[in-house]
Amino acid sequence: AQTVTQSQPEMSVQEAETVTLSCTYDTSENNYYLFWYKQPPSRQMILVIRQEAYKQQNATENRFSVNFQKAAKSFSLKISDSQLGDTAMYFCAFMKSNNNDMRFGAGTRLTVKP
Amino acid sequence: NAGVTQTPKFRILKIGQSMTLQCTQDMNHNYMYWYRQDPGMGLKLIYYSVGAGITDKGEVPNGYNVSRSTTEDFPLRLELAAPSQTSVYFCASSYGTIGRLNTEAFFGQGTRLTVV
Numbered sequence: 001a002q003t004v005t006q007s008q009p010e011m012s013v014q015e016a017e018t019v020t021l022s023c024t025y026d027t028s029e030n031n032y033y034l035f036w037y038k039q040p041p042s043r044q045m046i047l048v049i050r051q052e053a054y055k056q057q058n059a060t061e062n063r064f065s066v067n068f069q070k071a072a073k074s075f076s077l078k079i080s081d082s083q084l085g086d087t088a089m090y091f092c093a094f095m096k097s098n099n100n101d102m103r104f105g106a107g108t109r110l111t112v113k114p
Numbered sequence: 115n116a117g118v119t120q121t122p123k124f125r126i127l128k129i130g131q132s133m134t135l136q137c138t139q140d141m142n143h144n145y146m147y148w149y150r151q152d153p154g155m156g157l158k159l160i161y162y163s164v165g166a167g168i169t170d171k172g173e174v175p176n177g178y179n180v181s182r183s184t185t186e187d188f189p190l191r192l193e194l195a196a197p198s199q200t201s202v203y204f205c206a207s208s209y210g211t212i213g214r215l216n217t218e219a220f221f222g223q224g225t226r227l228t229v230v
Contacts, residue, residue, distance in 0.1 A: 102212060
C-alpha cells in the first residue's frame, strides 16, 4: 500500500519569507503523480501544484515550487514570498498511474505571520 | 458554473439513523469521488465512479453505499450511522483520471457529519 508522510504537523513563517514543507512517500511503482493541496479555513481543497514522476524537471507555479527526489521518494513544497493568504493546511498526495485512489498525508498547518 | 455542490453542509445524526449526502456537478465530468476527512488527517477515498452506472470501492468503503444513475449526481448513503462515521465528507469530480494530461480534481466544500 502507498503511504504518504508529512513529518511537520505545524509550521510558521514570516510574511515575505520562504518556507519548505516536507513530504515523503512509499511506493514500489515507477509511474505515479504527486500533488500538493491547500485547504484554507473554508475547507475548500485547492490544487497548488502537481508533478508527474516520469518528469525530472521540478514543477513550478508562480511562488510555489517543488523539490522532487524520486530515488529518495521525497516531494517537498517551497513557498516563496509567503503571503497572509497562504495560511492553510497543506496536504501532500500520491496517486498511481491508471488508478483513482489518491492517498493523502496527514497535513501540515502553515501559519504566515505579519 | 457552480462546480461541485454538496448538501447539506452540516448534519447531526443519531446512532442507527440513515441519511444520504448529496453531490452534484455541472462540469460534465465523468469521474466522481467521495472522500472522508477525519480530524487531523488527510482525505481517504470511500467510493468512486468513472461514469454513470459504474462504481468502485476506495480505501474505506465499509458502512457506505453509492449509486451513479446520472453523470451529474453521485449520492453517498449511510445506512446505519455509527460514531466512527463522524467526519467531514468531500465530494470531488474530474474529467478523467486525476493527473493524466493535467486532469485536475475539483472538490465540493464538504459536509460536516456528527453521529451521536
